[in-house]
Amino acid sequence: MTTSAPSVEPADQADADQEIITRVLAGSKDAFGVLIQRYSDPLYRHALGMTGSPDVAEDILQASFIKAYQHLGEVRGRFDAWVFRIVANSCKDWLKNIRRTHVSYEEDDQPSSFSTPEEEMDRNELRTDLEYALARLPESLREAFVMKHVEGRSYEEMAVLLETTVGALKMRVHRARESLQALLEEKYA
Amino acid sequence: MTDETTGASAPDQPIRRKTPPATPMVQAWLDGEETRDHLATADEQETAELWTRINSEAAQLRKRNTPIHVQSRILNSLTDLPAVPDPPAETGFKLTTATAVIGGIVILAIGAILGFMLVR
Numbered sequence: 001m002t003t004s005a006p007s008v009e010p011a012d013q014a015d016a017d018q019e020i021i022t023r024v025l026a027g028s029k030d031a032f033g034v035l036i037q038r039y040s041d042p043l044y045r046h047a048l049g050m051t052g053s054p055d056v057a058e059d060i061l062q063a064s065f066i067k068a069y070q071h072l073g074e075v076r077g078r079f080d081a082w083v084f085r086i087v088a089n090s091c092k093d094w095l096k097n098i099r100r101t102h103v104s105y106e107e108d109d110q111p112s113s114f115s116t117p118e119e120e121m122d123r124n125e126l127r128t129d130l131e132y133a134l135a136r137l138p139e140s141l142r143e144a145f146v147m148k149h150v151e152g153r154s155y156e157e158m159a160v161l162l163e164t165t166v167g168a169l170k171m172r173v174h175r176a177r178e179s180l181q182a183l184l185e186e187k188y189a
Numbered sequence: 190m191t192d193e194t195t196g197a198s199a200p201d202q203p204i205r206r207k208t209p210p211a212t213p214m215v216q217a218w219l220d221g222e223e224t225r226d227h228l229a230t231a232d233e234q235e236t237a238e239l240w241t242r243i244n245s246e247a248a249q250l251r252k253r254n255t256p257i258h259v260q261s262r263i264l265n266s267l268t269d270l271p272a273v274p275d276p277p278a279e280t281g282f283k284l285t286t287a288t289a290v291i292g293g294i295v296i297l298a299i300g301a302i303l304g305f306m307l308v309r
Contacts, residue, residue, distance in 0.1 A: 033264050040263075044255040058259045065263045069270065127246050149247040155220075170220070177219065178210040181239065188239055 017079040024072055032069055039080055040065075042151060043087045049146035050091035052131045060090045084161050088143065095139055126188065133183040137176055144172035145180065211236055219244075 017038075023031040040061060047057035064087045075082050134142055147153045147161070148169075155166045155173075162169065215236050217223040228237050 029267055032267060033260075036260055036263055040255040040260055044259070045251065045253055048253060049250065054256075058256065058262075061255065061259060062263050062266065066266060066270070069267055126242060127249070130243060130246050149244065150250045152251055173220075174211075174216050177216065177240075180243070181211055181236065184243065185239060188242060 013080070014078050021072055021075060021079060024069075032065075032072075035068075035079065035083075036065055039083060043084065045151055046084070046146065047087055047091055049134070049150040050088075050142060051094055052135060056094060060087060060094065064090050078160075081161050085163075088162075091143075092139055129184060129187065130180070133180050136183060137179055141172050141176040141179065144169055145176035148173045211240075215240070 017035065020031050020034050024035075043064065044057055044061050047060045048054060051057055051060065064083065067086055068083045134145065137145065143162075144158070147158050148155070153161075155169050158169050159166045211219070212230075212233055214223060214228055215233050218225055218228060218237065219240060225237055228234055
């Protein structure tokens, strides 16, 4: 899966989520596992993109799903948008408390697809620099850039999740690009 | 929404640009609204080259999935929690058949009493 978008229509997905929520509220705790499985990847990527730390992203994901479970009866509208906002707000809270000067992906244990060690070294350097540059952006610009470029969401989907307009999000993404470009071009342009 | 100029992790110093910011055409290309063929100037092509590399790196991040142990950890943590509470009960008055019948009887009784008193 490359984005959060399930392969079914949003309305159908919302209905399916609501059925699961009804089962959980009726006492089937295990049914909540379906929601975790369905949405953990895009939410994890968002937390990872926002914090730059796999450990922090895992903790935020766990705390967010527990919070979602405890307040499941309060869901109004789409579950995916509701739980996304829990994760997004948790990321912002974390960012308010932590100022990072360096972002490390050393814990990345995912297999590499690069052909040569030199290429891999070059790519890892860009990744580190990109994450460092992202960490220097204001929260709202970083959030918009991560959702657009890392999570691969459309502006329309972003507008639903962040409860704002497509125009405002385009402006944020454009400003984020300009800032990132200015930070990275010295070395890579 | 958050003020975009005062984020918690705002740069310590203003960002100095080496080259002009991405042109509207480059932004449109990055938004998928234009093809790269429409980038006419050398500056735009240079910018596009940089963004191709950045997007390639972003695509690598997009492939990352939740570590398997995390989903299990979340599910295990739910077992220690009490069952999820039901949504708050509606506190407004609900008209049922029984309450309607009782209400009707009460109104008729009051009407009968008042009528009896008026007649006397």
